[in-house]
Every structure is written in C-alpha cells, then in structure tokens.
Amino acid sequence: MLRTPKPKNARSKRAMDAREPKEVEDPRTVIFVKGTHTGEVLNGAMKDLMALKRPHAISFSKKNTVRPFEDTSSFEFWAQKNDASMFMFGQTTKKRPDGLVLARMFDGRVLDMVEVGVDKFVSMAEFKTPKCTPGHKPMLHFASELFDTHPRFVQLKSILMDFFNAEVIDSICLPGLEHVISVSLSPATQATANATLGVVEEDTSKLPKVHIRTYTVKLTPSGTRVPRVELVPMGPSLDLSLRRHEEADGEMWKQAMKRPKMKKQDVEKGLGKKKKNLEVDEMGDLRGRVHVAKQDLNKLQTRKMKGLKKGAGDDAGDDDEDEGDEDAEMD
Helix, strand or coil: CCCCCCCCCHHHHHHHHHCCCCCCCCCCCEEEEECCCCCHHHHHHHHHHHHHHCCCEEEEEEECCCCCCCCCHHHHHHHHHHCCCEEEEEECCCCCCCEEEEEEEECCEEEEEEEEEEEEEECHHHCCCCCCCCCCCCEEEEECCHHHHCHHHHHHHHHHHHHHCCCCCCCCCHHHCCEEEEEEECCCCHHHHHCCCCCCCCCHHHCCCEEEEEEEEEEECCCCCCCEEEEEECCCEEEEEEEEEECCCHHHHHHHCCCCCCCHHHHHCCCCCCCCCEEECCCCCEEECCCCCCCCHHHCCCCCCHHHCCCHHHHHHHHHHHHHHHHHHHC
C-alpha cells in the first residue's frame, strides 16, 4: 500500500483533493492489464473495448504475472498510483482460454470481480461503417429479465454499467447520442438459468451466453419533429460466457453504497426519505398516489346541457294536465 504524503505546495494539494471522495464521482478510469499469455482474440477485444472507454482508459503495454483471484495486491497498488477504480485483465491459459477479468475498486481495495470467456469476437475494423466520437456517453440496453433477477447477471450488469458509463450529465443533447451498447442473452428458459440458484458450486455451462453489440445511431427525417432512428452496426461484437466470480464483502458493499445527506429541496421533492404514497421512478420523476373515499354518483352534479332538459312534448303534456285540472275546479 502507498503511504499518503503531505502536500508540499498548492498544486499537489489540489491533486490530492481531486482524489478525495466526492458527492458526484468522476468517470471511472479503467486500467487494461495483460497477463503473461494473451492471444490475438484477447488483444483485439481489449483494444476495441479501450477505444470505447477513451479518454478514461490506461493501457499497460508490458506483460504482468498477476492472478487476481489469488492475490489482489498488484491491483491495489496500481489503483492508488493511477487513481483508477476499475481493471480489465486479459489472460489465456489451457484451462481458461481467452479470459477477461473485470474488477472494481473501492477505497483502494478490490470490491468485486467477474471473469468471462471470449467465445467469439468481431473487431471494429471489420465493420466498414462510421464510428462514434471518443468520449461520448453511450446508451446502454440490457435485453433480459435475468439481469434483474439472477445474482450472477445482476453483478455483471452492475459492472458493465460502471465500465461503460461516463460522467453524470444534467441534460441530454439529441445529436450527442451517437452509439448504443446492447447486452442480451442467448435463448434460454428462466428455469434453466434459475437452476443454478442456491448451488454452492454452480455449473456456469448452464447459464446463457452474453452477447454485446455496439451500434451507431443514425437520425433520418420522418416528416415530424421526432426523427426516425436507425441503428447501424459499428463493432466490436463479443460473445461471452460466465466463469469465475468474487462477490463483494457485505460491510465493504454497505460502505460503497452509502449516500451523502441530501439537500433540503431534494428531500422535499421526495428524493430523500421515502414518503407515503410518493415514489421516484427510474427517470427521476416524482409520482404520487391519491386515495379518495367512495363517491355517491346519485348526487353527482353534472353539467347542465340543453339536451338534458325536458322536451317540448313533455311541456305540452304538462300544460294539458293543468288545463284539465282547472276545468274540473270550475265545474
């Protein structure tokens, strides 16, 4: 572990303050590390994924003898030295060929990890289509309910969102949405995926494969104010299979998910403590539920309309009855 030195001047103090925890964190910096043996598939996959992550990506050109599931001291050292919060480690062996390890850091320590195998890879160079601008925030799409129910896919979704996500923005410019990253699963029944739940040593071969596809967004005229959206394959294209994983420690995860105290106006909007019948949806809109007592529709005051008044025939009948009554009184 690196010691924390005292700042010698204002410049070094500003640099140290920039690494302190913030209410709104900076984009995650990812370090790409190669193991002792990497093949053409891994080199190409890491190169294209780093192109999608730029400019928040650091590449280590030298090969490193690292075993992340056995010793994480190297990751912790590099994380503090480069102010990085994520790692992508590529290593191919006879037992686990073309393996990629995605690791997240918290407070200079490894939070959790997941290993995937690259079964199929198509590079960006093979797609003769326009590419997105480096540094633009992508749109992420997860096309399966398993990403919200199965713990392995929930962890993978969380890591991929942290990997591809960029800085936090307050507003969206439509021309700035240049590319979409779609993550889907191969056809598999819910029962097959849930068969591994509760098993100590789950068989990852029963889990469906993960397909990552990248598209550029093409806006064409539609005759209305809303343009027609077309998706053009951009690459890279990856087919991944789940392998080993390491879950986060309960206490460390609790500290990582801890949120700062919210401002008074945010609490009043319903973003703070949960209020009765008030909730904030995924888009950040405040929605409320109103309960009213049972109404008596017989006493409901409707709008007075000419069509609801008595007709001319009804009035004439009433007049005849009145005249008959008067004649009877005269007799």
